[in-house]
Amino acid sequence: MTEKTSFSDLIGKISVRVEKSDDFTQDFIRELVGIIETGLRSSGSVSISGFGKFELRWMDERNGTHPQTGDDITIPAQNKVEFKPYKSLREYVNRPYARMKPQILEDTPEGETEPGTRPAAIPPLPVYEGEEPDDEERDDPVEDDPGDDPFQLEDPVYTDEAEIPGKKEKDEAKDTPPFPFFIEEQDEEDEAETLEDLLIERPSPVKSDVDELVLDFDESRLAEQVQKEGSYKWSYIAAAIVGLLIVLAVYYFLSDQRDSEINLPEVPEREMEPERLIEENDLNGIEETELIAIIIEDGQNLWNLALNYFGDPYLWPWIYYLNSDKVENPNLVYTGTDLTIPIPSDVENLLEFELEQIAFGYVSVYQWYREHNHEEARYYLWAAGIYNSSVFYRVEDRVDPEDLRFARNR
Amino acid sequence: MTYTELIDQLSEELNLSKTETKYLVDELVSELTEQLGQGYSFTIPDLGTFKTKIKDVQKVYNPHHEKFMLIPPKRVVEFHPGKNLKENLKHINPQ
Structure with missing residues (x-):
């Protein structure tokens, strides 16, 4: 995710690593930065083994537009500092995605009609097989495969192959589908694993109760509904008060007309206004996230929907949670399904109840994985706690105690 | 500037042996790599x-x-x- 490690934390971590004082590390980094700068100044490039290469690149004078005013401006020639990560860093960072392979699109009408054109003209259009509608009817390994896949992504890296029963089967299944490209939600999983280095899997399959899960979500929906109804009630009350005030105003107006006091009706009006304002604030502040309805198109999945709508792909369980009646397998959404997508007002600062929904989304993903006996399920439970830690108390009785302990202590 | 030149200069500045300096830089690099690998x-x-x-x-x-x-x-x-x-x-x- 996009969390930031502060410089002092970084210093602390490095100090522990090299068993030096924080001051020493800070001096050391300052010197290093100084040398990088002089190196760039004198030779135009500095390479650090195992990390990357800092380089100066000369940019010729060029035309551009001012980002704010939109005016045409001339950008003067200048040096640009670039960093090119070396292979080891690139591979380490890309590890969660390393197993995905490019996929050749066999039937691309655009490709045939304009064989000579360069790709620049064609907008990127992600397509994933697992979600294409024809898979729905076929009842073949393709459909199951996406569920298994993420674990394959990591297995060879972290776990002993012998430990995983059915590993061979999975590998075969993986070879059978014609498409080498897998669904992206899995990366969530990988991400979780990268966090735990040298992990050894300990299978602890306990079936969770589906009915309970369903019940739970009905409950929480019910709670939401009640809240909503509550707010509607408030609006009725407010409307009633406003109506009453108007009636009073009219009454006063009529009764005092003889005295030709026209000011009176304005008084109650002024009283009305603040009341309305409060009303609106309440509605905005409590539990309304704007929802929009979309229809799944070819190539969309929850991961890239979350990326497109929230800018944070890790919020995809939120969509899963809000559409749990339509989407069963979190890895598989069919083209043409209507989904409800929340549009939070501020993704950076999600509201309490939004975080709660995301947390419950993770819990339901956890439960799906647990049901299908994926050992990685517990990472989803752990992720739920990141969004709302109180969620653990609320699902305590429905999750595997071992997983809960893992999620809490991680 | 190559990696060796960097280490040479840095060891001079810090009054440390080259081995020591190289060790420090390598540890720094692995910590930074780890941070980035975890998405931070x-x-x-x-x-x-x-x-x-x-x-x-x-x-x-x-x-x-x-x-x-x-x-x-x-x-x-x-x-x-x-x-x-x-x-x-x-x-x-x-x-």
């Missing part, structure tokens, strides 16, 4: 900010096979030079 971003004062970014799926045309291809998503490292560094080096002309 960080800023080193006077140098700049390092972060990772997920590149979305791309559809590209392969002229050799005359076919379109999907390039899977990728997580890449991004570096934004700090203001001081950028300004200091803007107009110099390295040989």
Whole structure:
């Protein structure tokens, strides 16, 4: 995710690593930065083994537009500092995605009609097989495969192959589908694993109760509904008060007309206004996230929907949670399904109840994985706690105690 | 400037042996790599900010096979030079 490690934390971590004082590390980094700068100044490039290469690149004078005013401006020639990560860093960072392979699109009408054109003209259009509608009817390994896949992504890296029963089967299944490209939600999983280095899997399959899960979500929906109804009630009350005030105003107006006091009706009006304002604030502040309805198109999945709508792909369980009646397998959404997508007002600062929904989304993903006996399920439970830690108390009785302990202590 | 030159200079500045300096730099690099690998971003004062970014799926045309291809998503490292560094080096002309 996009969390930031502060410089002092970084210093602390490095100090522990090299068993030096924080001051020493800070001096050391300052010197290093100084040398990088002089190196760039004198030779135009500095390479650090195992990390990357800092380089100066000369940019010729060029035309551009001012980002704010939109005016045409001339950008003067200048040096640009670039960093090119070396292979080891690139591979380490890309590890969660390393197993995905490019996929050749066999039937691309655009490709045939304009064989000579360069790709620049064609907008990127992600397509994933697992979600294409024809898979729905076929009842073949393709459909199951996406569920298994993420674990394959990591297995060879972290776990002993012998430990995983059915590993061979999975590998075969993986070879059978014609498409080498897998669904992206899995990366969530990988991400979780990268966090735990040298992990050894300990299978602890306990079936969770589906009915309970369903019940739970009905409950929480019910709670939401009640809240909503509550707010509607408030609006009725407010409307009633406003109506009453108007009636009073009219009454006063009529009764005092003889005295030709026209000011009176304005008084109650002024009283009305603040009341309305409060009303609106309440509605905005409590539990309304704007929802929009979309229809799944070819190539969309929850991961890239979350990326497109929230800018944070890790919020995809939120969509899963809000559409749990339509989407069963979190890895598989069919083209043409209507989904409800929340549009939070501020993704950076999600509201309490939004975080709660995301947390419950993770819990339901956890439960799906647990049901299908994926050992990685517990990472989803752990992720739920990141969004709302109180969620653990609320699902305590429905999750595997071992997983809960893992999620809490991680 | 090569890695060895960097180590030489740094060991001089810090009055440390080259082995010691190399060890320190390597440890620093592995910590930074780990941070980036876990998806964290960080800023080193006077140098700049390092972060990772997920590149979305791309559809590209392969002229050799005359076919379109999907390039899977990728997580890449991004570096934004700090203001001081950028300004200091803007107009110099390295040989």
